[in-house]
Amino acid sequence: MTPKTRYEIAVVHGDGIGPEVCEAGLRAIKAALPDEGKLAFREYPAGARLWQETGVSFPEETFNACRDADAIFHGAAGLPEVTAPDGTEPGLDFGLQLRFRLDLYANIRPIKLHPGVTSALRHFEPGEIDYVILRENTEGFYAARGGGNVVRGEIASDTSIITRKGTERIVRKAFELARSRNGAPRDGRKRVTCCDKANVLRSYAFFRRVAREVAEDYPDVELDFALIDAMTVHLVKRPDFYDVIVTENMFGDIISDLGAATVGGMGMSPTAEVGDDNGFFQAAHGSAPDIAGRGIANPIGTILSGGLMLTWLGERHRDNALIDAGARIDRAVGKVIRDPGLLPGDLGGTATSVAITDAVCEALAG
Template sequence: MTAKNPKNRYEIAVVQGDGIGPEVCGAGLAVMRAALGGDGILNFSEYRAGANCYRDTGTAFPAATYDACKAADAIFHGAAGIPGVTYPDGTEAGLDFGLQLRFRLDLFANIRPVKLHPGVSSPLSDAARTGIDYVILRENTEGFYAARGGGNLVRDDIASDTGIITRAGTERVVRKAFELSRLRNGALRDGRRRVTVCDKANVLRSLAFFRKVAQEVANDYPDIELDFALVDAMTVHLVRKPDFYDVIVTENMFGDIISDLGAATVGGMGMSPTAEIGDRNGFFQAAHGSAPDIAGQGIANPYGTILSAAMMLDWLGDRHGDARLTEGAERVRAAVAGCLTDGNLPGDLGGNARSDRITEDLCDRLAVMA
């Protein structure tokens, strides 16, 4: 546990990435500067990684970028990957940046808030009345994705990947889920703090083990309700009763899938911030991809990246006991709420606001707040 020790200045490693990455990343940087009154608190240093980097240099994640990310107080990212820019095995080269960060920096907790903001419509008919506000906590270093690069292909006839679940990995992510629940106000439906374990314990021995370990950890949190859902049923529950959920904790691949489903209920991937954190490092980006088909057109939705910036400020502020950062995060969220409520919506939310106009509006609001 890091001692609460505010710094005069925090070093942020910035990787803009591919496709719309530079556009949404630039919006996030501008909004943070506006929220904090300039560059006095955060020092942004840019580094290369991703598909374009691989195409230009032959490496998707240069050693210098990794060293800078490891040493930085936090890592801020736009988006990565371009379809067709692949390794010889067919996997996307650009994705290695985020995947390697997770494993090499042990960013075990992937935190994905799913929240329906005022001014944003949902395809769920009751969402405007009941609201949607829960968190998916995805174990980030184990599960089926741990097999990337290590699977087997035999004679071009048989392919296999192996999922990995450990006691230590499960204990720490489940404990993080309970700690997150303690910081929240409970589920919208009944106000109860609740941790839901999402698994496939009825079929897979590894996920039955995940559930067993989660039950053991829950004994340390008698103030929080423990709930279970099979992953296939969860895809129904997140549509039928999203207001029942507070914090959902799950395996890596399951978390990837249900968080995209959750995003679709609150406006899409452009409204989905993400924090990937470990004991020392934190990596912040929107959950969406690089959308190269709209890159350079000025129509990308920057809200997800901007909300990820707010998560970064919160994490840094809490880690170092620095109220300047946590207050900045609150201002960013308030500006986003005001901007959305007033109808400043990009195309994917049914509006026609361009990325630069949204960013300008947010910065104007933050200038008044600051």
């Protein structure tokens, strides 16, 4: 694709702290791009509060706008106290339906320890934890949402789905990503680690077999394997060994939260969910309704997600201005959080959301 003069961004603020962190991300995105007319932001409704008010959590108008936009930017979805009769959260439909209806098969979660942040793994320093979890986003157990069975209140079942097509494309994306990175911090090796449970379940043995087949096309990248239970240990004991980790949907959901905890928490964890035609960007954290409206939510994950969005758009459209803006956001965050006075509460500081966002925007203007 060639550069465009204007990119349409669908914005859904969401629930809880969603509007606060979304606004912070938008401010940073605008500060990173000197050309104010390059991005056009359009706001649309979705989420748990909307479901309470209307009985619909994700209007078709919002879906159509997201489908047609150049990218989708989001705050946070869902409220734990707002549940449907089956016990599930309708507020989560926004993200889940986008994944399935737009085929956003690659959930990309960078796990990076920034300067200024003390890891829960105290013996690891900034730069020593820097890997990406690539989570297959449309299959696995989560593909069964809305389709599971509860029989006579006694038996419940959901079915995991793993296909050759789904596995091949996510593993191939993992190898392409590894090729573009600098390798694992420990040894500089470009490495893809396939995380599964192949020793117990045939579906994961199939996932591993397909990964081996794809790896033959990438002799310059090392292929590694780890069982999911062992991986929870490895991400604590030797996170510097990892470069790109590729895994099934539910496993990826779980270990990406664990990884985030080692680099400062969910507030430091950006997410890109992309397919061949669409991209959806948000922080990995939830809506945190207990702190909504208090001005203390950590906006960094959403700000970094804005950087991922600009980078993805720039690479997709060969637009160097967007690529540069995405890199500048990452550098600005790194500069700001070196200052102990600008750390949010979840990182042991006292800085407000607005103070952190102001500082990031100031760094981008400098």
